[in-house]
Amino acid sequence: MTGLLLKDFYSLRQYGKTMLFMLVFFAFLSAGMDNPASFFEGFMIIMSMMMAIYSFSYDNLAKWDRFGLSLPVTRTEVVAGKYLLSLILCMLGGILAFLLSSVILTFRPVEDFGLKEHLYSLVGVSAIGIFLFSILLPLIFKFGVEKSRLFLIAIFAAPTAAVISFGQLGIELPSGVVLLGLLKLLPLIAVVAFLLSFLVSNRIYCSKEI
Amino acid sequence: MNHHGNTMQHPSAERSHHSIEIRNLSKSFDRFRLEDVNLTLPCGSIMGVIGENGAGKTTTIKLMLNQLKANAGQITILGYDHIREEKKLKEEIGVVFDESYFHDNIKPKHISKIMARVYQRWDHEMFSDYLKQFHLPEDKITKEFSRGMKMKLSLATALSHHPKLLILDEPTSGLDPVIRNEILDIFLDFIQDEENSILFSSHITSDLEKVADYITFLHEGRIMFSESKDELLADYGLLLCGAADFSTVDKGDIIGHRENRFGHEMLIRNKAKMAQKYKGLTIDSVTLEDIMLFYVKGDQLK
Numbered sequence: 001m002t003g004l005l006l007k008d009f010y011s012l013r014q015y016g017k018t019m020l021f022m023l024v025f026f027a028f029l030s031a032g033m034d035n036p037a038s039f040f041e042g043f044m045i046i047m048s049m050m051m052a053i054y055s056f057s058y059d060n061l062a063k064w065d066r067f068g069l070s071l072p073v074t075r076t077e078v079v080a081g082k083y084l085l086s087l088i089l090c091m092l093g094g095i096l097a098f099l100l101s102s103v104i105l106t107f108r109p110v111e112d113f114g115l116k117e118h119l120y121s122l123v124g125v126s127a128i129g130i131f132l133f134s135i136l137l138p139l140i141f142k143f144g145v146e147k148s149r150l151f152l153i154a155i156f157a158a159p160t161a162a163v164i165s166f167g168q169l170g171i172e173l174p175s176g177v178v179l180l181g182l183l184k185l186l187p188l189i190a191v192v193a194f195l196l197s198f199l200v201s202n203r204i205y206c207s208k209e210i
Numbered sequence: 211m212n213h214h215g216n217t218m219q220h221p222s223a224e225r226s227h228h229s230i231e232i233r234n235l236s237k238s239f240d241r242f243r244l245e246d247v248n249l250t251l252p253c254g255s256i257m258g259v260i261g262e263n264g265a266g267k268t269t270t271i272k273l274m275l276n277q278l279k280a281n282a283g284q285i286t287i288l289g290y291d292h293i294r295e296e297k298k299l300k301e302e303i304g305v306v307f308d309e310s311y312f313h314d315n316i317k318p319k320h321i322s323k324i325m326a327r328v329y330q331r332w333d334h335e336m337f338s339d340y341l342k343q344f345h346l347p348e349d350k351i352t353k354e355f356s357r358g359m360k361m362k363l364s365l366a367t368a369l370s371h372h373p374k375l376l377i378l379d380e381p382t383s384g385l386d387p388v389i390r391n392e393i394l395d396i397f398l399d400f401i402q403d404e405e406n407s408i409l410f411s412s413h414i415t416s417d418l419e420k421v422a423d424y425i426t427f428l429h430e431g432r433i434m435f436s437e438s439k440d441e442l443l444a445d446y447g448l449l450l451c452g453a454a455d456f457s458t459v460d461k462g463d464i465i466g467h468r469e470n471r472f473g474h475e476m477l478i479r480n481k482a483k484m485a486q487k488y489k490g491l492t493i494d495s496v497t498l499e500d501i502m503l504f505y506v507k508g509d510q511l512k
Contacts, residue, residue: 003327010320011313058313067311070275070377071328072300210277 004081008055027100035110037101037118042125048093049129052086056145065210079202086133094126127190134197141201229253229375229407235283244269244431254404258418259411261428262506267411271379304368308380310360314353329371340366358389376408382417394421415498429505446501447481448494466504477504
């Protein structure tokens with residue numbers, strides 16, 4: 001499985017350089033915001049995890065699956081490799097963004113937003129990223145990466161659309177206390193969703209005909 | 211399921227004789243059916259699988275690699291069950307397809323690092339020796355490689371973990387004759403070790419005529435024959451005659467028939483016996499291409 005991960009990192013290395021540029025660019029951009037940390041970190045985590053999607057695209061382009069499954073690698077290892085890749089990219093993106101926004105925060109501190117709050121927000125956005133990918137990855141294994149692009153848009157658009165339409169329909173949004181409680185549960189929800197998602201993807205991929 | 215008791219009981223004994231054993235393999239698709247395929251490849255030999263596009267060559271190979279699930283049948287490769295012992299089996303085979311499936315922006319030196327983590331017996335040195343032998347740069351992305359170079363890279367990769375069996379799906383298609391010959395030489399080199407064997411599917415029958423010991427002919431999902439090449443070429447013949455003599459030929463003797471302005475051509479078996487039977491008529495020797503064409507394109511007179 002480490003061989004597969006290495007393959008993904010080699011094929012993504014070009015894209016990774018672009019990501020580093022974006023990191024710096026958005027750091028400057030977010031420096032002008034009220035709270036630079038949460039937007040920047042959320043954005044970076046999603047962008048980093050998107051690289052996992054690109055790795056599916058690269059595999060697809062090279063028709064790697066057919067060759068990959070002629071190697072001594074089980075299908076479960078292929079699936080686990082992609083989940084691990086998403087997780088590693090999420091962590092890399094999160095940590096880098098955290099470090100950069102910490103630097104910004106020391107120069108331009110935000111009231112009531114110390115290290116503790118900063119860490120909470122990092123964990124929160126990471127959990128959201130992992131949760132979203134838990135939905136997306138089985139769809140990619142089932143329908144392929146090209147068709148999944150539509151799902152990707154849907155997954156990111158759905159929460160926004162829900163919030164807007166709730167407001168218009170006059171449905172009251174949950175209060176701040178409820179939201180905060182939900183936020184505390186978020187890491188747990190993300191972990192459970194991720195594990196379940198892996199099991200589903202594994203099942204899909206193991207019965208797939210290449 | 212135990213079609214083949216011996217294989218199950220004595221895998222190691224069997225291993226010394228056959229590198230591939232396929233029994234009663236069937237697979238159905240919407241519009242195509244691979245039916246009751248039986249195939250045995252003895253160790254130390256090269257088997258060529260011929261057949262028109264869509265005859266079932268790639269399907270058979272995909273089934274062997276457990277990329278497709280069979281509806282029925284049993285496959286044993288190097289003494290391993292192809293599903294239960296898939297990983298062990300794949301450690302000992304090298305697979306090459308009709309195109310290279312490496313990512314465009316990967317370099318040969320990366321491939322070596324990746325494969326070292328994939329194969330237990332990956333041999334860095336062997337790989338870089340092959341790269342040198344094939345004149346492939348280690349430090350260039352494969353996007354810049356020609357088709358021939360990519361194919362050689364795939365071969366180098368397939369060979370550098372000391373496999374005992376090569377499974378090649380149309381490895382020479384789309385390559386020029388010079389490179390094709392180089393690649394065939396590599397196969398002959400590989401087969402010098404008597405434990406090694408090759409399964410080689412191709413529709414370029416001349417390539418197989420050069421290197422194969424056995425020929426399996428697939429047509430519309432069925433095996434028409436699977437025999438030693440020399441015996442095949444000695445057995446099959448082309449019976450030639452004019453319109454007048456044609457009526458005297460026993461239709462039961464004709465496998466395939468073709469009529470042109472010079473007369474009739476018929477594919478027959480048992481050349482020696484036929485020469486006795488039709489003394490006045492000419493019997494030519496055949497090529498694999500003739501046999502394939504007569505089966506696929508010839509009129510069946512029955």
